[in-house]
Amino acid sequence: ECPQDDCKRYFKVTPGTGLKGISTCRCPYCGHEGPSKTFFTRAQIDHALSVVKNKVVGAFLKDMKAMEFNHRGGGIGLSMKVHGQPPPIRGYSEQDLETESLCDACSLRYAIYGVFGFCPDCGAHNNLSILDANMRVVAKMLSLAATVDAEVATSLVENALEDCVSAFDGWGRAVCEVFAAKAADPAKAGKISFQNVMRAQEALKIHFGFDADVVLGLEAVAVLHRAFQKRHLLAHRLGVVDDDYLRQTGDPTIRHGCRIGISASEVEATAAGVRAWAEALNAHLGRLP
Template sequence: MSDITSVHVTLPTDSKGMLGRECPQCKKYFKVKPGTGLDISDCTCPYCEHKEASENFTTDDQIEYAKSIAVKQTLGPILKDFERSLKNLERSTNKSFISFKVETSSFNFPIKYYTEKDLETEVICDSCNLVFAVYGIFACCPDCSRLTSMSIFLKSLEASKKRLSVISKLQPNETELQEVILMDALVAGVSSFDSLGKRLAREFPSFIPEKPRNLFQNLDALQEHLSKTLSIKLSDLITEDEYKRLYYLFQVRHISSHNFGEIDSDFVKKVNCDPKLIGSKPTIVKEDLIEFLDVIEKLGIALRSKL
């Protein structure tokens, strides 16, 4: 009969005291600071809001590390005994005709150390004080699964702005990469605004409906809805000019997701541009995106204040 031994392994944290986590559902990575937040055994994924036992959020690196510690602690002493008996056997046989040589270097169990990855945004939950770190857009706090819609919105935009700043470090010939980063910031900006809409719909169901689901991705539909329920126009919350440029970039985002980024007749009609542009791709520059993210922020804050 062998004993079942349980080994307690404490996972190391990074230089800021943060512990890496991986969602079992969407597989995305985030970090939490043990000792902050709530004393609970569940964890909620900040990206997809999937909730289950904290232990199931262990990363592959952490599992490998824990396994290597467990093997060292449980098998180490057993093999030390075994090694001793083999050495005794070696001593008792070395004067006989049959000699027995023992090589024990294979009894070494290395610990599989790892380092946690760097993440761009550090957040302190304004409900439970958990300190956590995420990459890009996120939806909630891993501990209390709350967080005000505004703080998520502002943090998400901050992350997009940070990513945009990478462009200044690129070489002039890295134009393709530059386009990818610009489009990423555009998509992320629209997604942040859309996530804000979904949150506000939950908080203020009498003003913002749950359906259509992507109301905040479609400025025409949003405009129509707000003028009915709150008698406000989006262009009143920012300037007419800002709204026009925001509207243009929302349409650019739309064709990037639905028409490989090429201008179609619907785009021409909506932004009132030259039909000769059909089939070409609109040019956007970094400055457009910096302004875009600022205007989205301004619009989100102004809209929230009206609810």
């Protein structure tokens, strides 16, 4: 449990995994770092104290029991009888958590509430691991689409695009929140949305000095923007092309009022572009002072 009063959130680590011989721990939620002994939960501390009390009182009673006597002489009899039980050991149970993670940097296994967090051992953030796990699901959906009839395949490919965009948006929001303190305006930086590529690109440039056009290339960003706009049509207009889509993308392959098409190869390219963006942004944020 994090010892910080404004955090106090619970997490678990698997003994025998991660770094060896370290005496510090990091909260996966707020990033606070301190001696490992300060991260025990209140229930664990109460349990440990009850074990100590049980052992100490038990040993005392045993010693006193050995001193019992019952002396009956011709006059007044004397005796000593010891009664009592050691105080009970307080039980406790570990809480069930939502996400189990394996740190790519140090191999620590840990569990947290939510999805994103710092490694309690080495401090590495798990954001790319979580994004990669989501991209693997997207890849499986595309593989399945290749084995079914056309109608089901179309639905799978469109859902894969939706999942790809949602995963990137969730990843981006989490990363910007983690690194918000390094931004020009932390309050706004922690609320950047990644569902619109161009708006996200502009916000990242303003708040973190990250220019996707320069890092990834104009064409790569344009491809992502077009795919994300297709996702917007699928989610909000049943895939029917409107003037806003044509204005934003300049897509010459389709007319107003037609239903947008999305291929498996486009989704694969989108997933690859998302991963490249994520890796570049993650590295950039890590270098900021």
